[in-house]
Amino acid sequence: MSTTQTEFRDLKSAATSHRGDRVFNRTITALAFTALLVLAGIAVFLGLQTIPAFESQGISFLTTTAWDINTDPPTAGIWGMLYGSVLLAVIGLVIAVPASILLSVFMVFLAPKKLAAVLTNLIDLMAAIPSVILGLWAFYILNPTADEWQRLLNQYLGWIPIFENSSGNFLGTPFIAGFVLAIMMIPIVTSVSREVMARTPPDLINASEALGSSLWTMLRYVALPYGRGGIVGGVMLGLGRALGETIAVFFVLKIVFDVNWYNIIESGGGSVATLIVSRFGEVSGEFELSLLLAAGFFLFVLTLVVNVIANLIVARTGRLQK
Amino acid sequence: MTVTFDAQSLPELQNQQIAHPWRKKPPIFTLSVILATVIPLAIVALVYVGTDIPGAVVMTVVYFPLQMIASGIAAFATRGKRGIADSIIIVNAIGATLFSLIILISVIGSLIIRGISALSLHFLYQNNVYVSPSTPLEYGGIGHAVIGTLLIVGISTLIAVPIGVATAIYITEVRGRAVPYVRFFVQSMAGVPSVVAGLFILTIIVATGAFSQGAFAGGLAYAILMLPTVARTAEEVLKLVPEDLRTGALALGSTRARTVFKVVLPAARTGIITAIILGIARVIGETAPLLLAAGSVDSTVLNPFGGPIASIPTYIFNNVALPYPDAVARAWASALVLLVLVAILFVLARIFGRGRLSSK
Numbered sequence: 197m198s199t200t201q202t203e204f205r206d207l208k209s210a211a212t213s214h215r216g217d218r219v220f221n222r223t224i225t226a227l228a229f230t231a232l233l234v235l236a237g238i239a240v241f242l243g244l245q246t247i248p249a250f251e252s253q254g255i256s257f258l259t260t261t262a263w264d265i266n267t268d269p270p271t272a273g274i275w276g277m278l279y280g281s282v283l284l285a286v287i288g289l290v291i292a293v294p295a296s297i298l299l300s301v302f303m304v305f306l307a308p309k310k311l312a313a314v315l316t317n318l319i320d321l322m323a324a325i326p327s328v329i330l331g332l333w334a335f336y337i338l339n340p341t342a343d344e345w346q347r348l349l350n351q352y353l354g355w356i357p358i359f360e361n362s363s364g365n366f367l368g369t370p371f372i373a374g375f376v377l378a379i380m381m382i383p384i385v386t387s388v389s390r391e392v393m394a395r396t397p398p399d400l401i402n403a404s405e406a407l408g409s410s411l412w413t414m415l416r417y418v419a420l421p422y423g424r425g426g427i428v429g430g431v432m433l434g435l436g437r438a439l440g441e442t443i444a445v446f447f448v449l450k451i452v453f454d455v456n457w458y459n460i461i462e463s464g465g466g467s468v469a470t471l472i473v474s475r476f477g478e479v480s481g482e483f484e485l486s487l488l489l490a491a492g493f494f495l496f497v498l499t500l501v502v503n504v505i506a507n508l509i510v511a512r513t514g515r516l517q518k
Numbered sequence: 519m520t521v522t523f524d525a526q527s528l529p530e531l532q533n534q535q536i537a538h539p540w541r542k543k544p545p546i547f548t549l550s551v552i553l554a555t556v557i558p559l560a561i562v563a564l565v566y567v568g569t570d571i572p573g574a575v576v577m578t579v580v581y582f583p584l585q586m587i588a589s590g591i592a593a594f595a596t597r598g599k600r601g602i603a604d605s606i607i608i609v610n611a612i613g614a615t616l617f618s619l620i621i622l623i624s625v626i627g628s629l630i631i632r633g634i635s636a637l638s639l640h641f642l643y644q645n646n647v648y649v650s651p652s653t654p655l656e657y658g659g660i661g662h663a664v665i666g667t668l669l670i671v672g673i674s675t676l677i678a679v680p681i682g683v684a685t686a687i688y689i690t691e692v693r694g695r696a697v698p699y700v701r702f703f704v705q706s707m708a709g710v711p712s713v714v715a716g717l718f719i720l721t722i723i724v725a726t727g728a729f730s731q732g733a734f735a736g737g738l739a740y741a742i743l744m745l746p747t748v749a750r751t752a753e754e755v756l757k758l759v760p761e762d763l764r765t766g767a768l769a770l771g772s773t774r775a776r777t778v779f780k781v782v783l784p785a786a787r788t789g790i791i792t793a794i795i796l797g798i799a800r801v802i803g804e805t806a807p808l809l810l811a812a813g814s815v816d817s818t819v820l821n822p823f824g825g826p827i828a829s830i831p832t833y834i835f836n837n838v839a840l841p842y843p844d845a846v847a848r849a850w851a852s853a854l855v856l857l858v859l860v861a862i863l864f865v866l867a868r869i870f871g872r873g874r875l876s877s878k
Binding site for chain 1: 572574575597600601603604606607608610611612613614615617618619621622624625628629632680681684685687688689691692694696699700702703704705706707708709710711712713714715717718720721722725742745746749773774775778799802803804805806809810831834835838839846849850853856857860861863864868
């Protein structure tokens with residue numbers, strides 16, 4: 197590390213001595229701050245749009261659930277949507293995290309090298325599938341299957357509160373939307389957790405095996421603790437993606453302005469991102485548009501916080517492993 | 519004198535292979551694996567034939583637990599109590615892999631099966647001006663949407679690639695004091711939801727009246743999503759350029775700028791192309807930003823500032839839930855076209871990515 201540091205300094209002094217290079221350096225530096233400029237721009241311009249929302253609704257814009265724009269006075273609140281986004285993401289996590297970790301275990305420790313390479317490519321391909329295609333697939337292929345499964349869940353496990361369904365309508369449920377989000381999260385979480393597991397030092401694994409460990413004890417005491425930070429970071433990245441997902445959820449979730457607390461196989465739920473797209477098409481005027489922009493601001497803040505935490509975790513474990 | 523043991527200092531310890539003792543197979547192992555595979559399958563076949571429970575339910579509720587029990591017993595017979603946990607992990611790991619593969623195959627398979635029927639040559643170049651949702655499949659196509667997508671992606675590439683590569687150059691070549699912060703901002707930008715990017719462009723471009731909805735506004739929204747991908751990939755690639763090339767160029771009297779443009783970037787050329795391809799693949803299917811910033815229309819639009827423009831994702835979006843079978847068939851076919859585009863980009867990225875590694 198120290199040697200590269202000195203190299204940096206030498207190169208820099210060489211670079212700043214020339215006039216053309218000073219222009220070059222300043223241009224590149226200015227362009228490099230585009231990311232900051234965009235983030236600040238989003239925060240400021242969408243943040244300004246929260247003013248009309250709060251002026252007309254007060255804090256109830258965040259704490260209540262309603263969307264009656266044409267009444268006088270209009271009422272609007274996005275609590276149900278914010279909560280719905282988190283609920284969908286949690287359902288997605290419950291499915292995607294165990295599946296991703298098991299998938300990485302298979303790819304790193306069980307599968308032959310060639311099969312593992314093929315699987316890595318397939319998982320990357322899965323990450324590249326656009327969300328509108330997943331939405332189309334979920335609408336026509338997943339929905340009938342999910343309907344059947346949810347009926348069975350309700351029939352046999354309906355006594356558990358989360359599997360209650362009083363309407364008899366099993367389409368447009370948070371469970372289906374969460375399942376679609378899980379499909380989008382699996383490749384993200386898998387690629388990170390596969391990488392950290394593959395980086396477990398072989399001498400640690402061999403040492404644990406020399407001490408008589410089996411696959412399970414090796415995973416439990418060596419590979420998972422070693423990769424824990426990376427896995428948590430990958431999960432948070434997937435979570436950030438799930439919170440912001442719009443189109444795939446749009447096709448499979450029925451947006452209702454009513455908080456669906458935990459009835460995950462009951463039709464109707466909420467999602468901020470999907471609210472924005474579904475209302476935008478029939479937006480009634482300036483005021484409703486600014487409400488949608490304000491909702492977008494809070495979605496931005498939510499995902500930014502999740503992503504910053506994720507990146508801090510990933511960066512910290514990256515340093516520890518070096 | 520104390521003797522310290524440092525595993526890193528011993529090359530033979532660093533280079534050792536993982537031994538995988540759980541892979542060592544005693545003879546009874548093969549027999550028990552065969553039994554543990556055949557017996558649950560046989561029972562499930564009987565249940566499936568004998569009752570009218572749906573197949574998928576049989577597989578999940580009957581076969582999966584049964585397979586875990588059978589494998590557990592087999593593992594117990596060969597390796598004792600400690601084998602049980604291993605066998606359960608193995609069954610679940612294979613199960614998770616199959617689950618992911620089944621979903622991937624289902625998505626791609628259904629696209630091919632349902633998309634192929636509406637796919638034809640004229641579907642690729644005709645536009646939708648005289649087509650209503652109930653028009654038969656012999657007329658109309660997504661030519662306007664293909665052109666729109668190419669135009670929007672082209673604009674975003676022109677904007678995002680120079681800035682993204684410049685950001686990477688700042689991190690690896692200029693190496694200013696703000697490197698950790700720039701990296702942090704780029705990573706945070708990667709997490710901006712696509713719908714928020716669309717809303718942002720809508721506020722600063724469309725709502726202020728600077729430009730109307732259209733290819734330019736859509737391209738700007740795409741550029742926000744594309745920039746972090748390009749910047750991060752380009753950074754990884756520029757890091758692979760050997761330090762000797764830079765110091766060599768500087769020693770020959772080259773300026774910093776010339777070093778970057780004549781030595782570093784050409785050395786990383788295929789890698790930069792990979793970064794561009796990955797950036798395009800990241801955005802090409804994004805729908806929400808285009809719904810907000812680009813709009814949609816049935817005719818072919820070539821002017822980036824000439825009002826709403828069609829694109830493949832918004833075309834799919836508009837046709838998915840229509841109550842006309844032909845409109846839905848068009849949605850499937852255009853989704854197939856989109857997936858083929860993504861797959862081509864994916865393969866291109868692999869080819870260029872491999873070229874980079876082998877040339878090292």
